[in-house]
Amino acid sequence: MNATAITTDAPIKKRLFWTWDHSTEWALNRPGIQTIGASNSYGRTPETFVDDYTNLLKWCGQHNINAVVVWGLLRDSHGGVESVRKLSDIANENDVKLLCGVGLNAYGGVYYEGDSPNSLTKHLTAHPDLYGLDADGKKMIFDFGLGGSSITHHACPSRIENQQFAAESLRWLFETIPGLGGVQIEAGDTGVCLCEHCKARRQHPSSSLSWEDMGLMYPIAVDAIRSVSPDAFIVCETYSNPEKRDDSEKALGFGEGRPMWSDECLDKFPDGVYVQWTGDNFVKPSSSLKWTDGGTIKDNRRHHIMRTHHATYWSGIRGAVAFDWLEDMVQQSIAHGMDCTSIFGEVSPFNTGAELNYLALENYGSANNPTADMNIFIRDVAVPLLGGEDAARDYLRYARMWADREKLPDALKHIYSYCGKLPSEAARRWTWLANSLASSVYD
Secondary structure: OOOOOOOOOOOOOEEEEEEEHHHOEOOOOOOOOOOOOOOOOOOOOHHHHHHHHHHHHHHHHHOOOOEEEEEOOOEHHHOHHHHHHHHHHHHHHOOOEEEEEEEOOOOOEOOOEOOOOOEHHHHHHHOHHHEOEOOOOOEOEEEOOOOOOOEEEOEOOOOHHHHHHHHHHHHHHHHHOOOOOEEEEEOOOOOOOOOHHHHHHOOOOOOOOOHHHHHHHHHHHHHHHHHHOOOOEEEEEOOOOOOEEOOOOOOOOOOOOEEHHHHHHHOOOOOOOEEEEEOHHHOOOOOOOOOOHHHOOOOOOOEEEEEOOOOEOOEOOOOOOOHHHHHHHHHHHHHOOOOEEEEEOOEOOOOHHHHHHHHHHHHOOOOOOOOOOHHHHHHHHHHHHHOOHHHHHHHHHHHOOOOOOOOHHHHHHHHHHHHHHOOHHHHHHHHHHHHHHHHHHOO
16 A cells, blocks of 8 residues: 655644564564563564564555654664664664653663663662652662563652763763654653652652653753754653643542643643653543543644554553544544644554554544544545455454454354455455454454
8 A cells, every 4th residue: 555645734743653672573473572561571583673673664654654662672682772773774764763762760761771871770770879769768660560571660850860861861872873763751650759859849749650750851851862963853751631630639640631730841841842642541442531622732832642552452452453443532632732643553564453553543634534534544545455345344343343252153254255255465354353353252
């Protein structure tokens, strides 16, 4: 399928993929992939790491995915700086921004894992007095409990030494890899430091995340990056939906909206950055929280990204069909003042569910489909891939039958009939759906 040019008239200007290195599988039939996790160890070879992201970046260049975030980008175990230089070249050749996921107070810093002075973990273990402290005064080391080395070490953001370390390591990153497109920076969502300095500095409640820590750390980080790479693509994570909540004294958690006072922190985010929001609780299939006009972004100084966890291990089934839910995500994004969208891009498009989701991300909000209408996507994109309009609508209907074991046997008969009468590529896509549903029956 040929890429469709995105014009300035389209409501969605940029599209991103979000990935962890250890869970990204675009080079197939190689050992070591992980289907769940954050901060896990890396289980594939350095060659496979480069192959995975080479395939991913080239596909993105063909399909108007403008940037790819990689958490765990710099590790000794998959080639460190040299591997990232190779991928930066490939990204630039395909007009895609390669973004390094950087935790400023957690998630490993610039150099996620290895013997580097720019590793946040190494920095903290060498200077244990710079750790963040929990309510009991103990060093903050969070374990995701997902296997491997799924642990993140927390720095105290109030300590000037940690602020300087973040700035110096970011300057090193862009000086050492000048072809790097940018970063996604995060202040951390697995707990906040509760030392006396941090408690005295914060004027508002915090939960597992702190808006005030973002307002403190993001300007420091952005200034350091722009001192080396003025045009870097910089994403600043909020972990929140922009819907303001009246219970302003409550410590709001991941995806719960944001407190009324958060604008004072958001105003500290530098001009020109891409502010990232998460909408899982406000869009289908959850829609557990109400999104009102009060959640509309009115900000001409920055870009705004809506991200969801659709079709991932965090929300449903990894690689499942979700293009109907993505319709709601993009429509809500446009309606509430966001001009960019992002989803997970870890699964190869050989997986038809992932392929359809990725193509929907490309299509929704583009010049060809500015209202993000699923009917237009089905007509223009899904129909040629799945064997006709009736087939495309059947595909979505059957994909939603995953948990309906009583109806699945009859549904599979119809699905297998499609496999036998369609051209090979359409039949392959139907075979993927059949096998996915059949695995539920035999679970």
